[in-house]
Amino acid sequence: MDRQRMLIDGELVAAEGGREYENVNPADEQVIGTAPDATAGDVERAVAAARRAFDDGRWAEDVEFRRHCLLQLQERLRKNVEEIRGAHTAESGMPVSLAHSLGVDVPIDGLGYWPGLLGTYQWEYELPPVEFMGARSKRVVRREADGVVGAITPWNYPFQLNLTKLGAPLAAGCTVVLKGAPDTPYSATLLAEAVAATDIPPGVVNIITTQDNAVAEILTKHAAIDHVTFTGSTQTGRLVMRNAAETIKKVSLELGGKSATIVLDDADLAQILPFAAGIVCMHAGQGCALMTRVLVPDALMGAAAEIVKAVFAQFPYGDPRDPGTMMGPLVNARQRDRVLGYIETGKAEAELIVGGGRPEGFDKGFWVEPTAFANVPNDARIAREEIFGPVLCLIGYEDEEDAIRIANDSPYGLSGSVFSADLDRALAVAKRIRTGSIGVNGGGFTAPDTPYGGYKQSGVGREFGVEGLEGFLETKALGIPVL
Secondary structure, eight states: OTTOOEEETTEEEOOGGGOEEEEEOTTTOOEEEEEEOOOHHHHHHHHHHHHHHHHHSSTTTOHHHHHHHHHHHHHHHHHTHHHHHHHHHHHHOOOHHHIIIIITHHHHHHTTHHHHHHTTOOOEEEEEEEEETTEEEEEEEEEEEOOEEEEEOOSSSHHHHHHHHHHHHHHHTOEEEEEOOTTOTHHHHHHHHHHHTSSOOTTTEEEEOOSOHHHHHHHHHOTTOOEEEEESOHHHHHHHHHHHHTTTOEEEEEOOOOOEEEEOTTSOHHHHHHHHHHGGGGGGGOOTTOOOEEEEEGGGHHHHHHHHHHHHHTOOBSOTTSTTOOBOOOSSHHHHHHHHHHHHHHHHHSEEEEOOSOOTTOOSSOOOOOEEEESOOTTSHHHHSOOOSSEEEEEEESSHHHHHHHHHOSSEESOEEEEOSSHHHHHHHHTTSOSSOOEETTOOOOSTTSOBOOEETTEESOBSHHHHHHTTEEEEEEEEEOO
């Protein structure tokens, strides 16, 4: 994999001075290759190319050309899908079964949503005439691309997030400088290869990789960037927002979560909890929308704890290349140690019922056991802070009103779920939860046409759907004399 290159101004290139860094497999700590380590100069060249492509090229105005290029990119990615899956699993530790769905295949399929939307979206509409300064005028409302977008992504679902950061801005007519996550550079460079093989003009898409956060931060401050879109931690999201404020950039933020599953007192614990608990271990808990707080009636806490203990004790984790594996390693040593630190904190705050450390027999790699706590107070650190690991908190509640209060008692508001034997009751509760998305009795909401994002400190703006496209558009009103 040492041939990996960045994409700047239409060319696949190495970093300035040939700078590179090692890409490490988190399952066994083996080096799988090297990646370009971009410099500030590389970022400047990428931004200049994107600015020029937006200001002087056809991309922002030619909707049909954009449709053609996006479909072409989708086809190219489909041809390369096996290579992308393999690299994705090797560098992120995501189980191959998940790479075949949410990790790689689903986002490639979802890319086709944008050219479809471009065929129906109303870019202009007319309002009734008005009298102004003694003259009669008609009014036209027009939607236009924001300009140059700086996109910054994390390592947990790297290919999916990289493709997400391209889809809506490109469909809107923007040009993009995408900075992939340091721990998963091949999910960016393989995307760069695919873009370079399409008719997308030079400078419209620029993709860089770097392990230097100071280099990446340039995108959040650069005067030639009109819009910054970031997915990652709430702490870093605050920094992005502060930096963008200097030049009043538009900002889209998809940040952290501490989502809750509410199991109402009439729900079937034995049927619901294996799913509700097990999903917390998906990709080793490295998902911002995972429901890591599970709320159950106080009277059922003991029964709930036994079910969760049994599920976690049998959860299949190990080699991410094995199709039967449901959970791989954490992405790096820093993240593993962070999660283990939270687990030690939790042992003093609540009742540890399963897991609680590094698994035996995994001498290499960044592994943590599936871990669950019972009788967790909602003011405990493990209940309030995003752990980003395979750690579940069982929280008791007195009645329905108490469950709603606890679910909403969080600085986050990204996702959630509600279960009840009465669908209308579950729906009524779901409508009172302050989150950007919520499942009712196991109902799914994830799809390219569904707007996704958070309330409160879980983010600003929406990805996907018409709302996702319009997040990268400006609105212009034109007054035109009626002759």
